[in-house]
Amino acid sequence: MALHLIKLCVGVESVEDLKSWLDERRRQVEDQGATFEQHHQTRMFPKRAPEILDGGSLYWVIKGQVQVRQAILKLRPVVDAQGIERCHIVLHPELVPTRWQPRRAFQGWRYLTSEDAPPDLDPGEADVMALPVTLRRQLADLGLL
Structure with missing residues (x-):
């Protein structure tokens, strides 16, 4: 079973903000004639790399919520x-x-087991992403998201 990493997404207000930042970074790199490859640099190399590379993901914590x-x-x-x-x-x-x-909040990254990782939104729940961030946060605080 895959092992995941979890990391704080510092300075980002929402998923849309993260997407916008990534799109801008991609545009800058491609404008320079280079191929964009998204990576995140960390200080430590995971000791459990084979488990992570067996289908793992990086889960982003934004404003206190994965x-x-x-x-x-x-x-x-x-x-x-x-x-x-x-x-x-x-x-x-x-x-x-x-x-x-x-x-x-925590420093660096942490391992996250598949059992502890939040599930992906179902396709029917994807409409939730169209709601304003403040409303999504309130729904999450009530345990509805």
Whole structure:
């Protein structure tokens, strides 16, 4: 069974905000004639990489709620400009909305088992994403989302 990662999405207000930021970053890279590859750089390389690469996703915590995930395609070791080893978590570009799940703040990333991961929104529930963010947050606070 796949193992997932969970990470805070700092500075982002909503899934739409994250999508907008990613679209802008993609445009900037492609305007320079390069191929866009979405990755997130972290300080630590996961020790349980084979389990993560067996269908794992990165679950994003936005404003205290897990709201969306992206499939993890690769875990790539890199060395930054200061010579420090890092990890690029290469992500599938599709943002998959999940049921909201509250999460306290934490540093870095954490492992997330499939049993503890929130389920994806069903196709019939996808209409919820059209609601204003404040209303979605209120529904989540009531346990309805």
